[in-house]
Amino acid sequence: MATLYQAYKGKEYKAILTAKGIIKLGNKKFTSPSGAALSIVDSSTVNGWDFWYIKNASGEWVRLGEYKK
Helix, strand or coil: CCEEEEEEEEEHHHHEEECCCEECCCCCEEEEEHHHHHCCCCCCCCCCCCCCEEEEECEEEEHHHHHHH
């Protein structure tokens, strides 16, 4: 499991990325980063891979999309 993070409109959001690829945000579960991001933003589209941050091996927050490469 890993923690996903984003600060959006003055509020901090943390979600859990499970080993099976499910994202848990509060009481909701999502099968994609974009689905989880859409539950937060005031938009009809958002790229969850660019929205969420995850800590890399060095402990630095990087975009989730960095892990997709």
